[in-house]
Amino acid sequence: MFSKFDKTQIGNSTAIKSSVQRAIRQKLLDQFEGLRVNDGALLEQIWPKKESISLIKCHNQLQLLSFNGFPLFFQSHDDPYVPTLRLLHLYPHLLPPVTVDRGAIRFLIAGANVMSPGLTSKGGQLPPPEKSYPANTIVSIFAEGKVHPVAIGICKTSTEEIKKVNKGIGIDLLHFVGDGLYKFERI
Amino acid sequence: MTDLASPSTSQAPQPVHVFYCGICQFPVEYCEFSNSFKRCKQWLEDEHPDVYADLYSADALKEKMGSLSLEAEQKLEQDVAKNEARAEKKALKEIEQKKSSKITIIREERTKRKVTTHIQNLDAFNVDLKPAAKLLAQKFATGSSVTKNPQGKDEIVVQGDVTDEVEDMLHARQKVLSTLPEKVKVVKEDKKKKKNTEEDQQQQE
Numbered sequence: 001m002f003s004k005f006d007k008t009q010i011g012n013s014t015a016i017k018s019s020v021q022r023a024i025r026q027k028l029l030d031q032f033e034g035l036r037v038n039d040g041a042l043l044e045q046i047w048p049k050k051e052s053i054s055l056i057k058c059h060n061q062l063q064l065l066s067f068n069g070f071p072l073f074f075q076s077h078d079d080p081y082v083p084t085l086r087l088l089h090l091y092p093h094l095l096p097p098v099t100v101d102r103g104a105i106r107f108l109i110a111g112a113n114v115m116s117p118g119l120t121s122k123g124g125q126l127p128p129p130e131k132s133y134p135a136n137t138i139v140s141i142f143a144e145g146k147v148h149p150v151a152i153g154i155c156k157t158s159t160e161e162i163k164k165v166n167k168g169i170g171i172d173l174l175h176f177v178g179d180g181l182y183k184f185e186r187i
Numbered sequence: 188m189t190d191l192a193s194p195s196t197s198q199a200p201q202p203v204h205v206f207y208c209g210i211c212q213f214p215v216e217y218c219e220f221s222n223s224f225k226r227c228k229q230w231l232e233d234e235h236p237d238v239y240a241d242l243y244s245a246d247a248l249k250e251k252m253g254s255l256s257l258e259a260e261q262k263l264e265q266d267v268a269k270n271e272a273r274a275e276k277k278a279l280k281e282i283e284q285k286k287s288s289k290i291t292i293i294r295e296e297r298t299k300r301k302v303t304t305h306i307q308n309l310d311a312f313n314v315d316l317k318p319a320a321k322l323l324a325q326k327f328a329t330g331s332s333v334t335k336n337p338q339g340k341d342e343i344v345v346q347g348d349v350t351d352e353v354e355d356m357l358h359a360r361q362k363v364l365s366t367l368p369e370k371v372k373v374v375k376e377d378k379k380k381k382k383n384t385e386e387d388q389q390q391q392e
Contacts, residue, residue, distance in 0.1 A: 034200075042200060089214065090202035103259055106266065109220045148205055148214045177213050178221065185212070 001062075001076065001173075003111040005180025009059040010187065013066070016055045024053075024065070024081075028073070031080055034094045042091065046072060056187060069186040074175070080138065082152060085175055085182055088140055089148050095140040096133055098159070098171070099125035102144045108151050109178055114141060114171035116162045132159040139171065151176035206238060215242060222274035224267060285311060289372035290357060294350050296379055302348040307336070309343065312371070316341055318363045327352065350375055 016024075028043060029035050035043040047053060047067050056064040056071075065073045065081070073081040083094050100114060101123025108114065119126050123144035127133060135157045140149040153171035155162070162170040175181060205214050210230050211221035215238060218227035231239045290312075293305040310316060316333045320343045324331035329346040336342050345353070354375070360367050 037200070089205040091200060092203060093200065103263070105217075106220050106263060109217070146214075146216050148203075148216065150217065177217055178211070183212065 002175055002179040002181040005058075009062075009180075011057040011059070013054045013056045013187070015052055018052070021053060025049075028081055032083075032094055034091065046087065046091070064181075064187065066187055071181065071184060071187055074181065082138055082174055085149065085152060085177060086185065088152060092140060092149060095138055095152065096127070097125075097142050097149070098127070098139050099123070099142045099144060100150075105143045105146075105150060108141065108143075108173065108176055111173065111176060111179060113169045113173050114151075114153055116166045116168060116170035119170050120163055120166050126159045126163060129160060134158050135161070138174070141171065141173075206235075209234065220267060222271050224271055288312075289374055291374045291376060292350050292353055293376045293378055294348055301346075304345045304347065304349050304353060305336070306343040306345070306353060307340065310341055312368070313366045315363055316343060319343060320345075322363055323349075323353070323356075326356070 025040075025043065025047075029040055051067065053065055053067050053072075056066055058064060061077045063075045064071050065075075070086075071084045072087050073083050075081050083091075088094055098119060100108065100118045101121045103121075103123075104114065104118035107118075118124055125142075133139065133155055135155055137155045137159075139153055139155060141151040141153050142148075143150045151173055152175045153173045155171055156169055157165070207213065208215050208218050208221070208227050208230065210227045211218060211223050213221050213227075215227075215231060218224055218231070221227060228239075228243065231242070288308060288311045290309060291305075291307040293307065295303050295305060297303055309319060320331045320333050323343065323345050327345065327347065327349050329349075331343060331345040333341055334344050354373050357364060357367060357371055357373055360369075
């Protein structure tokens, strides 16, 4: 999504109405379990209630929520919000994790989707059957032997299905280390 | 629920400290996959020897192999090196291109006595076009805007014939123009009005 993202695709940044902000806050809380802990203490920490947030519209119906110039979440069309990698690096528990093996890392950094064998091989990790993620779950992709997540993706099918089929694309990549959005530490 | 603001924030999970590389901006553990691995390594060794020792000691290297076979690991290293060489070449080429690139100022006739001045290729020198256009508008008290030309590149269009003044400004390198190199090559062109009706209509739009 962001492999060819650059300055020219960024549109205007606008302050958003407080009522809309409230709606967005609620949406974020509904969507991320990690944000709900302690009455939304984490949300309060990354985006204090009193402060306003700005919305940056980009090409292809892409919207970024940025707080003091730090991009926090992005959203394409009306899809769920996705945290940026830099935010995920700070709070890795925002998204459910999967792990890919070492061989897959370089492809991810080049922007490729995650192939199922990279998840099911020895170095990879998927959740156990009783905790399997349904299709369209947004996951943080960790890498074998590394501490920080390398990318964010969306499951094409449920994780059980990925294990069973073990072929082809398992997770569509949304945002990865070194892509266009990642390069904007601040906007 | 009573006072959410300050005390509760301490209950929120603490942010993880991530150590980013100063060269490639990746977290340092991912430097080995970046296009500037050699430089990243050098940077880390110079700036943060403790982290460097942690990450690139013999033990750590052995451990990171993980489940990957020796062969695959070697291939990976080769690929990274190849990519790196390619990226370096590209960077060199870009620098060269930048050195040789020049700014074009075009004086274009619009109607009989009306003229516009087009300034092209400013973005090659990292000039922010919008503020630059504003600066010009202020200086000459005329309309000045950023538009896309037919080639799909952004250029600044100033109303009126300000070719010489713009050239002086480019050499003076003030404000937003400060990113320009000291002696920019400036090419001036004069475009006479074409007698093509279609083109006229386009221009008037």
